[in-house]
Amino acid sequence: MLDKLTKSIRSAVPIALAGTLALTTPAFADPKDGGTLTTFTTGYRTLNPAVQSGAATGMPGSQIFAGLVSVGADYEIQPYLAKSWTISDDFLTVTFKLVDNARFHDGQPITSEDVKFSMEGVRENHPFGRAMFGSVANIETPAADTVVLTLSKPVPGLMVSLQPLLMPIIPKHIYGDGQPLKTHPRNMENVVGSGPFKVLENNPAERLVLVKNDDFFIEGKPHLDRIAFPLVKDPLTRVLMLEKGEIAYAGFSGIRPNDAKRLEKVDGVTVTTDGYGAIGYIHYLELNLRDKPFSDHKVREAIARAVDTNFLSKVIFGGRTVPGTGPLHTGNPFYSADVPIYAPDLDKAAALLDEAGYPVGDDGTRFSFTLDVPSWAPAAHVPMAEYTQAQLAKLNIKVELRKAPDFGTWVKRISSWEYEATVNGSFNYPDPTIGVHRHFDCDNIKNVIWSNTQAYCDPEMDKMLDAAAVESDFDKRAAIYAAIQKKTQEDLAFIYMPQDFSVTVYNDTVKGLPNSPFGALAPFSDVYLDE
Amino acid sequence: MKGSDVLKGTLKKLLNAALLLLAVLVLNFVLVHAAPGDPVEVLVGEMGGATPEMIEDLRKQFGLDQPLYVQIGTYLGNVLRGDLGHSLYYDQPVTQLIAGRIGPTLLLVTTALLSAVIIGTMLGVFSAQKRRSALSHLVTVISLAGFSAPVFWVGIMLILMFSVSIPLLPISGMSNAQGATTGIAYVLEVLHHLILPALSLALIYLAFYSRLSRASMLEVLGSDYVRTARAKGLTRRLVIYKHALRNAILPVVTFAGLQFGQVISGAVLVETVFAWPGLGTLAFDSILRRDTPTLLGILFFSALMVVVMNLLTDVIYRRIDPRIKTR
Numbered sequence: 090m091l092d093k094l095t096k097s098i099r100s101a102v103p104i105a106l107a108g109t110l111a112l113t114t115p116a117f118a119d120p121k122d123g124g125t126l127t128t129f130t131t132g133y134r135t136l137n138p139a140v141q142s143g144a145a146t147g148m149p150g151s152q153i154f155a156g157l158v159s160v161g162a163d164y165e166i167q168p169y170l171a172k173s174w175t176i177s178d179d180f181l182t183v184t185f186k187l188v189d190n191a192r193f194h195d196g197q198p199i200t201s202e203d204v205k206f207s208m209e210g211v212r213e214n215h216p217f218g219r220a221m222f223g224s225v226a227n228i229e230t231p232a233a234d235t236v237v238l239t240l241s242k243p244v245p246g247l248m249v250s251l252q253p254l255l256m257p258i259i260p261k262h263i264y265g266d267g268q269p270l271k272t273h274p275r276n277m278e279n280v281v282g283s284g285p286f287k288v289l290e291n292n293p294a295e296r297l298v299l300v301k302n303d304d305f306f307i308e309g310k311p312h313l314d315r316i317a318f319p320l321v322k323d324p325l326t327r328v329l330m331l332e333k334g335e336i337a338y339a340g341f342s343g344i345r346p347n348d349a350k351r352l353e354k355v356d357g358v359t360v361t362t363d364g365y366g367a368i369g370y371i372h373y374l375e376l377n378l379r380d381k382p383f384s385d386h387k388v389r390e391a392i393a394r395a396v397d398t399n400f401l402s403k404v405i406f407g408g409r410t411v412p413g414t415g416p417l418h419t420g421n422p423f424y425s426a427d428v429p430i431y432a433p434d435l436d437k438a439a440a441l442l443d444e445a446g447y448p449v450g451d452d453g454t455r456f457s458f459t460l461d462v463p464s465w466a467p468a469a470h471v472p473m474a475e476y477t478q479a480q481l482a483k484l485n486i487k488v489e490l491r492k493a494p495d496f497g498t499w500v501k502r503i504s505s506w507e508y509e510a511t512v513n514g515s516f517n518y519p520d521p522t523i524g525v526h527r528h529f530d531c532d533n534i535k536n537v538i539w540s541n542t543q544a545y546c547d548p549e550m551d552k553m554l555d556a557a558a559v560e561s562d563f564d565k566r567a568a569i570y571a572a573i574q575k576k577t578q579e580d581l582a583f584i585y586m587p588q589d590f591s592v593t594v595y596n597d598t599v600k601g602l603p604n605s606p607f608g609a610l611a612p613f614s615d616v617y618l619d620e
Numbered sequence: 621m622k623g624s625d626v627l628k629g630t631l632k633k634l635l636n637a638a639l640l641l642l643a644v645l646v647l648n649f650v651l652v653h654a655a656p657g658d659p660v661e662v663l664v665g666e667m668g669g670a671t672p673e674m675i676e677d678l679r680k681q682f683g684l685d686q687p688l689y690v691q692i693g694t695y696l697g698n699v700l701r702g703d704l705g706h707s708l709y710y711d712q713p714v715t716q717l718i719a720g721r722i723g724p725t726l727l728l729v730t731t732a733l734l735s736a737v738i739i740g741t742m743l744g745v746f747s748a749q750k751r752r753s754a755l756s757h758l759v760t761v762i763s764l765a766g767f768s769a770p771v772f773w774v775g776i777m778l779i780l781m782f783s784v785s786i787p788l789l790p791i792s793g794m795s796n797a798q799g800a801t802t803g804i805a806y807v808l809e810v811l812h813h814l815i816l817p818a819l820s821l822a823l824i825y826l827a828f829y830s831r832l833s834r835a836s837m838l839e840v841l842g843s844d845y846v847r848t849a850r851a852k853g854l855t856r857r858l859v860i861y862k863h864a865l866r867n868a869i870l871p872v873v874t875f876a877g878l879q880f881g882q883v884i885s886g887a888v889l890v891e892t893v894f895a896w897p898g899l900g901t902l903a904f905d906s907i908l909r910r911d912t913p914t915l916l917g918i919l920f921f922s923a924l925m926v927v928v929m930n931l932l933t934d935v936i937y938r939r940i941d942p943r944i945k946t947r
Contacts, residue, residue, distance in 0.1 A: 127797045132905065134709050216664075272681070272711055290799050293710065294721060294897035298799045319797035321895050322905075325776065326792050329784055335791055464908075497662035497910040504661060535672060538664060 120601055124618035125315040128338040129330070130297060131322055136288065137276040138257045139207060140214040144341040147254045147610040149318060152299055153282035154257030155306075157185060157204065158248060159612060160367065162604040164422055164519070166248045169612075170199060170258055170283070170306075171236075180243035180561045187234040191306035193260045194280075194287045199306075201230035203283075206261035208238075210270045217523045221250040243561045246520025249367075254610045255518075258283045285311040285614045295320055305614075312601070312617035328352060337596040337618075340609025341365075345468050346407045346590045357597045362409060362590065364608030366420020369517030369524065370589035371413045372469060374477065375503075376510045378582075379544045382456055383510065387445035389581040391438040393431040395480040400433075402587040405472050409592075413585030415574035416525045418517045420606060425571035428578040438484055449485045457487035461511035463499040464492070466589075470512045473586055477512075504538045514589060515539050519606065521570060526554050529573075529582055545582040633934075637927045644923040645699060645916075649692050652912055652919075659708050659910040660684060682708055695916070704920065705913030709906070714917035717902065722921075724794055725887050725898030729880070731814060732821035737876050739822075740829025745865060747830070748837035759830055766827035775820040775893040782816060789816050792895040817894040821886060825879070829872060836868040843867075870937070877933030878926070885922070 130149070135141045138150035157171040171185040191199040205228040212218040212225070225247075227239040240247070250256060263281050264273055275281065280288045285307070286299035297318040301311055321327050321336070328348045330336040332355050344352065344360075353360045374396070376383035383389060398412030417424045442448075447455040462474040471492070478488040493499035502508045518524035527533050531546040553573050560566040577583065593609060595602065598620045603611035660678045679685045683694065698705060704714035743763075747756035766774075783791045795801065795809045840846060841864055849859045879886070887900035895901070899918055906915040 125798045134711070274711075277711070292799075292897070294724075294902070295794060295895075296797060296799050315798060317797045317799065319793050319895065320897070321792055322901070323792075323893055323895070326779070326893065326895065329779060330791050333784060333787065333791060335797065495662075495908050495910065497658060500661040500664070501658050504664075537672060537675070538661065 120312045120615065120617040121619060122312050122617070123314050124620065125317055126313050126338055126599060126613070126616060126618065127317045127319065127336050128340065129321040129327055129336055129343065130318040131343065132320060133293060133297070135276040136280050136291065136297075137259065137270075137273070138215075138254055139211045139259055140271045140276065142216050142255075144610060148340065149297055149299065149316075150257060151253045151284070151607075151610055151612050152286040152316060153280060153284050153288060154253045154259065155191070155199075155283040155285070155612070156253035156256055156258065157251040160249060160252050160519070160605050160607060162606070164249065164367070164606060166251075169252070170204075171251075174248075181240045183238045183240070183247065185236040185238075187236070188306050189234055191283065192304055193263075194282050194302060194304075195260070195263075196304070197260060197262055198233070199258060199260075199283055200233040201236045202233075203258055203261045204228075204236045205230050206265055207256060207258045210259060210264065211256050214271045215255070217255065217518065220523050220527065221246065221255060243559045244522075245559070245561050245563075245566055246522045249519040250523070252607065253284060253612060254607055255523075285612060286313075286316060289315070293320070307614060310614040312615065313613065316613065324348065331355070331358065331594055331596075334596060337599050338602075339594045341368075341591055341593075344592050344594050346405070346409055346592075349409070349590070349592050349594065350407055352594050358594060359597055360592060360594050362592050364593060364604065364606060365591040366418060366422075367517075367519040367606035368591065368608065368610070369418030369421050370514060370591055371416070371418055371517070372466075372473060372512070372514040372586035372589060373413060373583035374473075374510065374586060375513040375543050375583055377506065377508055377543055379506065380509075382445070382447060382458075385445045386581060387441045388447065389584065390431060391441040391445070391484065392477075392481065392486075393581055393584045394434045394438040394441070395484055396477055396584060396586070397433040397480075398586055401473060401476060404476075405469055406587055406590045410588045410590045412587050415578050415585060416517070416528065416583070417521065417570065417574055418588055421517050421519075421521070423521060423567050423570040425567075425574045427571055428575050430578075431581075435480075435483055442484060442486075453485060454487045455485045457489065458509040459489045459491050461499060461502055461508050462490055462492040463496070463512065464494065465496050465499070466514060469514070469587075469589065474512045500538045503542050504536050504540075506536070506542060506544070512586070513583075514586075521573075522558050525573075526558065529577065530554055543582070545580070547576070547580065550576055550580075633931065637931065640927060641920070641923055642696075645696060645920055646692065648916055648919045648923075649695060652916060653688060653691070658684075659912050662910040663708060682706075699920065704917035707906075707911055707914045709909045709911040709914065714913050717914060718899065718917055718921055721897065721899045721902050723898075724896055725891070725900060727810075727814065728817055728821065728890070728896055728898060729887055731818040732886075733825055733876065733880060735818065736822045736825030737829050737872060740826045741833040741869065741872055743826075743830040744833025744835075745837050745860070745868070748834045748841060748868075749860065751834075751838065759834075763827040763830045766823040767831070769823075770889075771820055771824055772889045772893050774823055775817070775890055778816050778820055779893075789813075794897055813894075817890050817896050820893070821890045824886075828875070832875060833868060833872050836871050837864065840864045840868040873936055874933060877929045877936065880925070880929050 131145055133145040135146055136149055136153060138146050155170045157169060159167045159169040161167050170187055170191055172188045174183060174185045176183050187201060193199055208222055208228055212222040224241045224244045225238050226241040229237040231237060260281050263275050264270055277291060285302055285305045287302045289300040290298040299316045301314050305311065321330060324345055327336065327339060327343055331339055331352055349360050352358050376389060378384050402408060402410055402412050411419060414426060415428050442455055449455055460474055460477065463470055474490050478490055481488050503511055516524050527540055529545055529550050530541060531551050533541040534544050553569055557566055557569040557573065560569060598618050599616065600619045601615040601617050605611035660675055663678060664675055683691060707714055707717055710717060743759045747759040750756050779791050782789045790813050794813050795806060801809050846859060846864050849863045887898055888904050891898045891900035892904055903918045906918065
């Protein structure tokens with residue numbers, strides 16, 4: 090698989106493609122037209138992925154909006170709104186040719202001006218906008234079907250960022266009216282998209298219904314008449330609805346591991362963990378490195394040796410996921426297993442704590458600290474925290490758990506750095522410049538959640554991150570990321586817990602599901618119902 | 621009682637109600653803002669992160685960069701003008717959000733409460749008359765069980781029984797997920813979806829009203845005027861339903877009025893389990909999302925309902941009990 094990935098990334102970035110790929114993703118046998126695919130939503134505040142990351146907006150957003158490219162199973166970059174592109178030898182100029190028959194849902198043609206407007210909008214408003222397009226120095230539109238990007242430095246992660254989840258093509262004639270894009274009323278009302286499905290009904294209190302875009306620029310697509318997203322917030326209700334067939338598709342993290350086990354036994358239902366490599370959700374223990382005891386590497390190693398991530402993978406996720414070994418998900422093409430592994434060893438951990446100057450005191454403890462527990466993934470985070478507490482008690486470390494009553498409380502504690510340690514988790518996203526660099530870059534120690542809140546700073550690491558961000562040769566880049574992964578483990582910048590359990594559950598009548606590493610967040614143009 | 625006294629009394633009641641609402645507004649505002657957590661941080665978290673500049677912009681946009689006394693002054697001024705603020709999460713006026721959600725909640729709670737009051741009172745009256753019968757004990761047991769079972773558990777059990785084991789009723793939502801129906805078909809669809817959530821909620825109220833009407837009826841049946849009515853040779857039916865019930869029902873009316881004012885608190889869990897698109901789910905989500913304006917709007921609306929229903933209960937009470945008119 091790595092060979093394929095290597096090849097695909099190579100083709101995605103430095104090699105010029107000029108209309109060599111077909112406009113369609115893999116073909117499926119006799120797809121049938123018609124029918125409604127019912128999935129669910131847990132609630133969304135906007136339908137515009139240009140201003141919002143995450144699955145709640147991303148899943149419908151990738152259906153409502155098209156991107157310049159789409160991403161295939163092995164990260165190969167495929168034409169979508171861009172029928173071809175060329176990349177200059179110095180990797181600093183990228184020229185896109187757009188398809189000539191694409192129209193927005195209101196009938197207006199999609200032009201290079203819309204692409205320019207979209208990229209600028211994402212750069213300014215999306216949380217990862219700067220990370221993805223901060224090096225795009227200039228966007229020219231010499232013709233209605235031509236976009237030329239001039240980069241201030243090579244951006245290897247550029248192409249994979251151009252699919253609809255991260256850079257949807259939005260209409261300039263709607264959003265270019267001077268109102269702020271982030272709070273633009275058309276993000277929710279009368280949404281005009283560019284993708285395979287249009288908004289038919291948008292009632293966030295009850296449901297979102299998308300209907301087939303009959304004028305979609307890819308002929309014969311999409312196959313479905315409608316996609317319905319009823320609001321179902323209760324996880325158990327979702328399971329019952331899947332069992333009963335009221336929901337035919339559930340993607341991402343909507344189903345808990347034990348529920349997935351139960352659903353596997355239901356006839357006509359398939360459960361799969363495939364297709365989440367590009368999202369790459371990893372849990373970890375984040376220690377505030379500013380102060381003692383966690384500024385001491387020996388203490389961090391002692392904790393790493395006390396926490397058996399294999400055990401956690403088995404117990405919390407039923408053996409359906411693997412321990413994290415560094416900042417990259419195993420599904421990421423740059424993943425490297427060549428990292429130090431801290432085998433569970435309580436004796437060694439105790440010795441390390443003694444060496445670090447934390448012997449067992451008269452009160453029977455070495456030291457105590459507060460471990461914050463977020464509210465947003467309780468099924469994973471609460472047992473991880475409780476297990477950590479129990480294991481560290483064996484080392485005479487007293488851990489007080491501080492469970493956040495809501496998301497805001499936890500965010501406030503961590504982003505204001507007023508914490509000692511927290512259970513946490515974050516997404517890799519397809520390119521490490523988006524989801525990984527943010528945690529280790531010295532310049533990114535900010536009062537922003539999921540930045541470098543733990544205050545890890547190392548000049549050597551910064552140098553490697555800078556080099557990886559501009560390296561266009563896949564193998565050389567992979568080597569740098571291998572070194573980065575090794576260093577994060579050596580330094581114990583985080584103590585990695587298991588990778589998350591992201592799962593897709595679907596009724597067997599649903600065919601042609603995206604085989605992209607973006608999984609549920611990829612376009613559903615090929616999906617059909619075989620009933 | 622003179623007409624001017626009635627007017628004075630009504631005005632006094634209205635003034636008290638207005639002062640109460642003002643106090644509720646201020647108290648809610650202070651309490652919600654005293655709670656830990658920052659709405660902008662929640663929004664940013666939902667967005668996946670943001671730069672400090674973006675955070676600062678959002679704070680300014682929502683007026684959260686102002687001191688608390690300025691925020692509360694602005695808020696009270698806006699409420700007096702009928703503006704409950706703007707939802708931080710939905711980016712919509714709060715009044716518009718509440719207006720969109722009140723219908724489903726009223727439908728759910730009215731159905732549940734009315735069914736519970738009518739059936740509960742009937743059961744209570746019945747068991748009071750034959751208080752040592754097996755059926756009376758059964759009503760007591762069912763009432764206690766209904767009152768003590770957590771509403772979300774009852775909801776899930778009902779789903780398992782009537783949606784999964786015997787697939788008669790839909791599991792979730794107020795209408796079909798695809799949302800394609802209109803007209804009479806839509807009404808029928810809503811009624812079909814209403815049965816389980818209304819039943820879950822009604823079971824609690826049912827338990828309460830059967831106990832209340834039973835106790836009240838027992839008390840009334842032992843009173844002198846009922847004995848006198850019986851001694852006069854009136855029929856049993858006339859004694860029970862004309863003389864006893866009219867008095868026994870007074871506490872039921874009082875509690876029904878008060879409980880109707882608490883619609884949102886009663887509906888929160890049921891609406892969440894059944895994904896019923898009402899104020900309960902909006903309140904629940906607003907707490908989790910720190911959507912302060914929406915939460916304050918719902919709390920204010922809830923307080924308004926309590927006040928209005930108290931006033932209405934007072935009016936109904938006077939109609940049922942002529943003694944109150946003369947006081």
